[in-house]
Amino acid sequence: MTDDRVLPRAVLWDMDGTLLDTEPLWGRAMEEFARGIGAEMTPELRNATMGNSSVDALTKVYEAARVPESGRDFEADEDAMVARVLELFATDLRWRPGALSALDLVAGAEIPMVLVTNTVREVTDVMLETLGRDRFVATVCGDEVAAGKPEPHIYRRAAELVGFCASECLAFEDSPVGAAATHAAGVPAIVIPSAIPVPPKPTYTYRETLEGLTLDDLAAVFAAR
Known part of the structure; x- marks a missing residue:
């Protein structure tokens, strides 16, 4: 029997909140940082920083705390944030369902x-x-492109690394920032919101969870297009 399904040429996975349940741990680290510089980590501020690159997230917290640009030490604060996050991950790192x-x-x-x-x-x-390093043919991080999500660079780079057009790939994302990056790059996405709603785009297909995912689900994204 001939399999007529059109499957993605490559699958591009977001990590935090999509594969690993790290968003609560990032949230805890961000709250501690915000409190340390005199900002309140309101639900609105936390949502605004979710899925951001380190620079973007720190900038939003600096602004909430009214820290002048001359007082923003991105390098030192990012180093401290990384150290704290790694402490939390060492004791409470879990897979998403x-x-x-x-x-x-x-x-x-x-x-x-x-x-x-x-x-x-x-x-x-x-x-x-x-996650298993050998699962992936490549990895692309936010500090390795000109600008992280929601800009398209990171997804364009991923498609380039596997040698396919962005439109032939399929992304999995959980946050508005990450999903916006897929749309800007022209990559269709399956979106599984982990903490906050993701506004709809014509390139998004929604699921509540990765549980029960099938190859037919992947093919359906391309059939619908």
């Missing part, structure tokens, strides 16, 4: 996978010990 089976499904179909994350390389390399 269905994520491990979803990775196995795509690997079993021999579709190359790329990890595409706004998280800095130093943290990503630690996370890959849990």
